[in-house]
Amino acid sequence: MKNTSPLLTRYVQDAASLLNNGNTLLKTLALPTRVLKKTISFHAKNGEQRVKAYRIQHNDILGPYKGGIRFHPGVSEDELTTLAFLMTIKCAVVGIPFGGAKGGVAIDPKLLSKEELEELSRAYVRAFHQYLGPDKDVPAPDVNTNEQIMGWMLSEYEELTGHPAPAAFTGKPVAIGGSKGRDRATGAGGAMVVEALVKKRGKNPRDLKVAVQGFGNVGYHVAQELHVRGFRIVALSDSKGGIAINNNRDSLDIEEVSRCKQEKGYLAGCYCVGGVCDLRYGRKISNEELLELDVDILIPAALEDVIHEKNADRVKAPVIVELANNPITSEADEILNSKKKVVVPDVLANAGGVTVSYFEWLQNRQGSSWEEKEVMEKLEKKMQEAFEEVWNISREKTTSLRTAGYFAALKKLNNPHLLKDQQKNLLYP
Secondary structure: OOOOOOEEEEEEEEHHOOOHHHHHHHHOOOOOOEOOOOOOOOEOEEEEEEEEEEEEEEOOOOOOOEEEEEOOOOHHHHHHHHHHHHHHHHHHHHOOOOOEEEEEEOHHHOOOHHHHHHHHHHHHHHEEEEEEEOOEEEEEOOOOOOOHHHHHHHHHHHHOOOOOHHHOOOOOHHHHOOOHHHHHHHHHHHHHHHHHHHHOOOHHHHEEEEEEEEEOOHHHHHHHHHOOOOOOEEEEOOOOEEEEEEEOOOOOOOOHHHHHHHOOOOOOOOOOOOOEEOOOHHEEOHHHHOOOOOOEEEEOOOOOOOOOOHHEEEEEEOOOOOOOOOOEOOOHHHHHHHHEEEEHHHHHOOOHHHHHHHHHHHHHOOOOOOHHHHHHHHHHHHHHHHHHHHHHHHHHHHOOOOHHHHHHHHHHHHHHHHHHHHHOOOOOO
16 A cells, blocks of 8 residues: 555554555554644633644544643644554554544643643633543543643533533543552553563563663653562663663662652762662763663653664664653664664553553443552553563564554454454443
8 A cells, every 4th residue: 555644654554564454444544533623712811822722533443532632832733643643553552442542732831820721721621522521532641731630621521511521531630530550550561561571581680771761750660660570770861861870780779769859850960779879879871872871671761763863773772662652763763673673662662551541431430449559450461461462473473563563453453343342341340
């Protein structure tokens, strides 16, 4: 099939070529089902403010649309369309009954007061509420949005529809139906995938050095989860730079590093090992240097396109796990593949967040509330099953984990009744 859509990358087409009826499915996935865009207005301290708002609903073959809402000045229709497509793929990879969507507002929320942010959040729901709902489209937090914003959005949605609907939004505060464990879900899910891969490769976590680029919510939690599981975290970074410890037999103490960063406001100087932070333990490095460290596992967990054609050849880690969305450009991916690097793709590695969003939706539909231990146990089962499927496909088809991930997703999208049959008894077990 000729690629007439930027969504149909080489990886998607390669995966489709391994699938019966793949070209027909690609035609369905080439364009989003619905593109919603409006200019919305809200009351600001300087008067009424008007901004562009979007909701891209890519595909609902497997179930209601699902995807975050971001507030960022760089939000665009093209960006959101790509991310909505990736959500379709991601939900299919982990086998949850959702389609893909993404929303956003082109604004810098850091310039808004709390009251203005609430006004904006409610205005967004007023603009698109008729297209949202537990069985239609279920938004969640994304860049610069959080559980408080989801709470405001749910409140506005329920006022507009006139009835309670906790399952209409996920990522809410626990007090109004949010799931326990949601804050650590993406990082924890990534750690579960790393551990599954390491077992397949017959390695001992205590022998493996890990570098994590990004120390926000995802980076912190994947580092902490891996540290607890016995991996040695030897380098971390945030937007202002990174740290690496001198003795590769040690591991950074993630809790102490986090406390140190909160006190200082940045990572530099937080060489915390065994509960002690001492400058003699390590050295300051740049984000670029972290990517090129001689480690066993590299985890980009912050920005997109950080590994590109100009630095891919200098990446020494034999395993790269994409906790960020699109951290490796297509040109860099080809270089890494030629060097026999193992790349765990974002559509698998960072799917823990949407999986626990699904658990939240399910709890809301059932009128139940699970303890965090149960949430994590269910997440581990889902992530291990998804990894096992992708791993087996990559071996059977002799292809990369990225192409195998897309194949796993396309196979379910091509036979949606298989997944729906598995899920049909979950709502009211």
